Amino acid sequence: MDQAIGIDILRRRRHFRLATGILLCAGILAAAWGINRIVRPSVAARDVVIAEVRRGSVDNTINAAGVVIPVHEEVVSSPGASRIAKVHAKPGQQVKQGELLLELDDREIRLALEALKEQLAQQDNKVLTLKLEMDQKHKQIASAIELLEIDLQASRALRERNRKLRESGLVSGQDLLTSELNVQRNEVQLRQQRELIEDTRRATASNIAAAKLQQAILQKQIARQQGLLEQTRVTAPFSGMLTSLVEEEGASVAAGQLVARVSELNNYRVEATLSDFHARQLAAGQPVRVEQNGEVLQGRVHTILPEIQNGTIKLLVDLEQPHNPHLRNKMRVDANIVTDRRASVLVIDSGAAFNGKGRQPAFKVMDGAARKTLLDLGASDGKVVEVAGGAQPGDRFIVSDTSAFKELDSIRISQ
Structure with missing residues (x-):
């Protein structure tokens, strides 16, 4: 039971x-x-960089490659075809104004200078000879004029005597006519001699003027050769750093070839190079941030060079601290040219996840996962980027490289 x-x-x-x-x-x-x-794939939190959307300011910048250059720099070139006779300095050393850097061979210039001086002496002698000849001719003609004046007085007296005698019938009309013609002949000869003095004076003055003109030409050529002779002693145009120099003694140099370059010490600017694609966005006076090894120097665009070479454009940037002790000649820097500034906008740290402006996918982090969404990005200064749409303050996004899971809609964030 x-x-x-x-x-x-x-x-x-x-x-x-x-x-x-x-x-x-x-x-x-x-x-x-x-x-x-x-x-469902996952990624460790330590392997990604996550940034938060916040309010802030952003500058729209254009990145350019920059090189530090001296504000003041002068080059010294060879005055003519020559060779290096002696070198007195070395590149990299500090030099004072007027300090001798090197000497060029000056033998040909000295020979040309001596030849010109000889030609000038010949012209001096020619001018002296012409003056002496003019004085001699003047004396000869003056003597002839004095004799003609005496002859004229005598012929006039004879003419007057014949006129009185003709009235008395003591001389013939032929004798009176002859005496009158003698007076006219003497007057003509006297006038010709006086005109000859003026003609001789003008001719001699013209020859002397031509000789003096040749003197002036030779003096200018001599001055030029003396200038070239002085330039064979290459000296520092001002106190600074000797950045380049032809050091090989005996080396040939062509006319106009650079033989030395002196740069001003501790006074620099930046020469920036960027694509001509950005040419229309550039303007003189725009702010520029110059970065090198984490240090940021402020500056402004001074000059935009008009020439475009190989698709690039160059501009010169004046620095607020041109005497910064960390600057060195030919140092490479990053130049960020500010074309626009925006305040009190949504921003997020810049990173490899973002590519320029416009709408693009991004992974929003929330509740241990990252889900793909679309962000509308605007201006960027290389450090932060403007979020024009698709996010709110406090939203968190992956800003590091997301190419490994770009095809996924979501991923887990593991600790």
Whole structure:
């Protein structure tokens, strides 16, 4: 005969079934969690950079490659084809104004200078000779004039005597006519001699003027040769750093070839180079941030060079601290040219996840996962980028490289 089951047994059975159900549910949840970990990819939080959207200011900048150059620099070139006779300095040393750097061979210039001086002496002698000849001719003509004046007085007296005698019938008309013609002849000869003096004076003055003109030409040529002779002694145009020098004694140099370059010490600017694609966005006076090894120097665009070479444009940047002790000649720097400034906008740290302006995908981090969304990005200064749409203050996004999971819609962020 059947017996009734005890209450304790029923209670134990009920507890067993409840425990079994709980364990079964836990097993199902654990399996789902394991499958989710296998199917859904994850990335460790330490392997990505996450930044938060916040309010801030951003500058729209154009990045350019810059080189530090001296504000004041002068080159010294060879005055003519020559060779290096002697070198007195070395590149890299500090020099004072007027200090001798090198000497060029000056033999040809000295020979040319001596030849010009000889020609000038010849012209001096020619001018002196012309003056002496003019004085001699003047004396000869003056003597002839004096004699003609005496002859004229005598012929006039004879003419007057013949006129009186003709009135008395003591001389013939032929004798009177002859005496009158003699007077006219003497007057003509006297006038010709006086005109000859003026003609001789003008001719001699013209020859002397031509000789003096040749003298002036020779003097200019001599001055030029003396200038070239002085330039064979190459000296520092001002105190500074000798940045380049032709050091090989005996080396040939062509006319106009650079033989030395002197740069001003501790006074620099930046020469920036960038693509001509940005040419229309550039203007004189724009702020520029010059960066080198983490140090930032402020400056402004001074000059935009008009020539475009190989698709690039150059501009000169004046620095607020041109005497900064960390600057060195030919040092390479980054020049960020500020074309626009925006304040109190949404910004996020810049990173490899972003590529320029416009709408682009980004991974928003929330509740241990990153889900793909679209951000509308605007201006960027290389450090932060403007978020024009698609996010709110406090939203967090992966800003490091996301190319490894760019095809996924979401990923887990594991600790």
